[in-house]
Amino acid sequence: NHNQRLGTRKYKPTDVGLPAYLDQKCEPDCLLPRVIWPGMTYWNGDMILSVPLDQGHNGWQQSAKFNFSHVRGSHSLRAGVDLRQHYRTAVVNGGFTSGNFTFANNFVRKDEDGFTPAGTLGLTWATFALGMPTGMSIDTNDSYALMNPYYAGYVQDTWRATRKLTLTFGLRIEYEKGPTERFNRAIGYFDPNLELPIAAAAQAAYARNPLPELPASQFIVKGGTVYTGVNGTPRELWQSELMWLPRLSAAYQVSSKTVVRGGYGIYFDTLNVMNQAADQYGYSRATNTVLTTDFGENWLVGDPQNNISPLTTPFPVRANGTRFDAPLQNALGSMARAGQGFTYTRYDRQHPRVQRWRVGVQRELSSNILVEGSYWGQWADRVGLTRRLDALPEQYWATGNVRNNAVATEMNRQVPNPFLLSNFASLQSTNPVLYQHLSTLGAFTSATVAKNRLLRPFPHMNGLNDNSDPSGKARTHAFEFNFTKRFSRGFNLNASYTRMFQDNKTIMENEFESAPRIWWPSDTARPHRFTATAIVELPFGRGRQFAQSGILNHILGGWQAAVTYEFQNGPLLSWGNLIYKGDINSFEADA
Secondary structure, eight states: OHHHHHHHTTOOGGGGTOOHHHHHHHTTSOOOOEEEOTTSOOGGGSSTTSBOTTOSOOEEEEEEEEEEEEEETTEEEEEEEEEEEEEEEEOSOOBOTTOEEEOOSTTTSSOTTSOSOOOSHHHHHHHHHHTOOSEEEEEEEOOEEEEEEEEEEEEEEEEOOSSSEEEEEEEEEEEEOOOEETTOOSEEEEETTOOOTTHHHHHHHHHHSOBTTBOGGGOOOOOEEEETTSTTOOSSSSOOEEEEEEEEEEEEEEETTEEEEEEEEEEEOOOOTTTOOOBOTTSEEEEEEOOOSSTTSSOSSSBGGGTBOGGGSSSOOOTTSOSSOOOOTTTTGGGTTTTTOEEEOOTTOOOOEEEEEEEEEEEEOSSSEEEEEEEEEEEEEEEEEEEETTOOOGGGSOOSSSOOHHHHHHHTOEEEOTTOGGGGTTHHHHOHHHHHHHTTOHHHHOSEEEHHHHHSSSTTTSOEEEEEEEEEEEEEEEEEEEEEEEEETTEEEEEEEEEEEEEEEOOOSSTTOSSOOSOEEOSSSOSEEEEEEEEEEOSBSTTSSBOOSHHHHHHHTTOEEEEEEEEEOOOOOOOOSOOOOSOGGGOOOOO
């Protein structure tokens, strides 16, 4: 893919007959314009004909570590610091910088309504040959530069308390700062208490046609997006966090051949910009050209009836003197994602935490044979989950194990839309940028809306999800048994068996739940795992039983054979949200 992308960068729009102003638009990131139509594979079906947003640099880390050690009597002291700086940048405008042109059979098929079956591949190729696209767009995307630092330090004391007992105490402290974008070109989070410019008018419109289930006084329109560093909001995408990670371990020699070991520690995950970029909604924008509004009876761009293809000027100068839509940046403010759905990362995001422990006994059966049995476990909490914040309350859902069509029909019934754009006519003068933006969204141009939308919290969002809700949990218990025969008499063997139990509390069965309720078996753990590895010296060559000298010693001597065996279960199968109410015993096996 990388080589193919380099090949496409040899071309610019004028090389394939497009106007020169597209060359000026895409510089310095020109490449072969993207052309696509259904039924044909275009460059492996990926995004090769676009400039990646991470082109130039993806992510990197600068780090410095310092460790110190000192032995004083029965104490071995260690300390250190760990300094890191995480970066993630996109230094060029990404996306379809040279244009994105789609073709279909809309303008060459027999019937314009599309209800009569028509060929796809041949007719679409005809529209391409005629230069009659069904869609034309071009991207104007901003760059970004994200950074977040990480500071850590630790101290540790290994104390040989007696000849048989060794104790280790340690403490690590980590402080990871929330990431920032150099010029605040990002949405930070969703503020549920934010006042909106459409609130009063939408609530008044609802009061004119209220639902029986929801009085007008309970229809609340509040909450919106927050851009970083604007009006006193934090620059960080999420908060910084100070974390304490204690460690404790011990080893005790019960006898000359038996040792008991155990330990406990707390660990935190890292949340850095190398793993997550920013939401730059508003800082990137596509320009879309409308070719026709009446199935080609009249063309707004070009004149195919007189052999003038829309491709001769795909983005004409408009009444306001511009060809391309400029990004709005943060001009939409709290209304940036209204009516479109929004999945965000909360500002008070928490680092996932894991507590781990282990206890084991090691026994030497002979000078060459060693066995060990151990138990280890872990408990993870603050695991980030996606939680729907505009969930339909529980009382409006059907119950039981049989589909209730009456409830489904009623909840999807169309009712007057209080967010219809005509209710916000005053925005034309007070906030024309927002008014124009809302006029492009179906949530504000449709006269009706599904009833369930108005019964949900945040009804103006059309979908709202928090992808970092810290209510997830996971737990693991495992038993390990190891057998070791050290190398002797030309043979060694290592064998290990693990029995693992792992389940997670990471699934919300119903969207209206605030946290998971049920522990589910994990599909990532393997309940049984057995491995064995053996090495055998072949009995040929100097010092061995056969061919101790001569040419056979040189050919056959010194060889070893290794054998490895491994067994483990596959992952558990997931059947999704399905229910079977028949008699499972009625199934018959295939003959």
